[in-house]
Amino acid sequence: MKLSAAVGALTPSEILVRGFEVIPGLPDIDEEHHEEQHFIDLFKAFFGPTPTTVSWVWADIAEEESNIVLHKSDLTEQGFKGFLRALHFLWAYPKNATILAYTTRVKKGQVEGEKLWYWVKIIAGLKVKVIIWPEQEYKRSDRYILLTVDGVDFRTWEKSTNDSNMDPKTMSHKYKHGALKYEIGIDAYEAKIVWISGPKRGAMGDREIFAEDGGLREKVPEGKVVVCDRVYTDKKTAGNNAKLALPSLADPGPLFEFKSKLRARQESLNGRLKDFRILDATYHHDPKNHVFVLEAVAVLVQYAMDHGHPIFPANTGDHYPDSDV
Structure with a gap:
């Protein structure tokens, strides 16, 4: 399955910008800021891995020959933000779904139950490729x-x-x-x-x-x-x-x-x-x-x-x- 035109092949700078859009309170930035260590450190504070690491993970999830079963909507801006929310969940582990929803700009129902675990399981599925x-x-x-x-x-x-x-x-x-x-x-x-x-x-x-x-x-x-x-x-x-x-x-x-x-x-x-x-x-x-x-x-x-x-x-x-x- 190919990436949708809306997402494209995401570079670390594109991922950095999208990460800042997911978390309220972070400054508005554009891709020209991608090499500034301050912004990279802020991204890491909320998501754990660097934008470069995340770009490689996303590329392998979305590559056409991937064995991971995806829905068409997964490879859109909305799907990618769900992936980022999963990273934040794993890295920060908010105490409850209310906090997770507030800190990632979504309704509580989008970060509960299977909707919460969907992207965690997709990331885990890359085990067959790298471990x-x-x-x-x-x-x-x-x-x-x-x-x-x-x-x-x-x-x-x-x-x-x-x-x-x-x-x-x-x-x-x-x-x-x-x-x-x-x-x-x-x-x-x-x-x-x-x-x-x-x-x-x-x-x-x-x-x-x-x-x-x-x-x-x-x-x-x-x-x-x-x-x-x-x-x-x-x-x-x-x-x-x-x-x-x-x-x-x-x-x-x-x-x-x-x-x-x-x-x-x-x-x-x-x-x-x-x-x-x-x-x-x-x-x-x-x-x-x-x-x-x-x-x-x-x-x-x-x-x-x-x-x-x-x-x-x-x-x-x-x-x-x-x-x-």
Whole structure:
């Protein structure tokens, strides 16, 4: 499906102008202001990603060969503004629909129910395009350390019962609060999210998730490893530790530093996900929609990394062979 003539192929400057039109109180600007950092920062304050990142996301949503099913009205000015409202929802996570409606110049009914989630799900649908397990790359003989992995908890609202304030199975041990957990992996040498598994119950342990049938342990080829922290240590499950590159004081200096930087990169990625308030605050919408939130935010973070804002590298790009790990 092609973009309608009313929208065109939107440049970052065109997106900047449209973003300012969505939020009341922002100044009237035109495209000649697009390179002024003050206005770019204002756009980011309300939508999260830069206009450049948003332009790439929109282009892939609307491209003719996209597998995303769109309505004709989606590729109009009105549709694009719905997309911008979804970005604002994910980034700022207003407390209720009344606030979201007021801050994006629409009636409350346009930001409730399926109308609210429609564009979130479309953004999440880009996961198949940008969050990809590099099957052939990970089979290369010179790739031993493949990726880093971590279980990340996100707080959720929990309905209390007569017996308990929350279901113990949903409680995050990190937050002492109801939560959903996702296992997230990032490539060891590229700024690429390559694995998302979840949602899982907040009480599930990282090593339990890693060892699930059909999970990451099975996905990683024999003779390859993932870098993780010590909570993944598992002496009971046969073969589990064989695919783990755990922290070790016995590692040679360069390898110890490399693995440490990889874990720091993972924490940096986790932080970027939680820069979006919807993943940092307590989520209070339908739990069934949380996976679309996580995937949509991960997509936006990946686009940002692909277009000017990668996380820091762990080393110069050398691949550590089996004998070094």
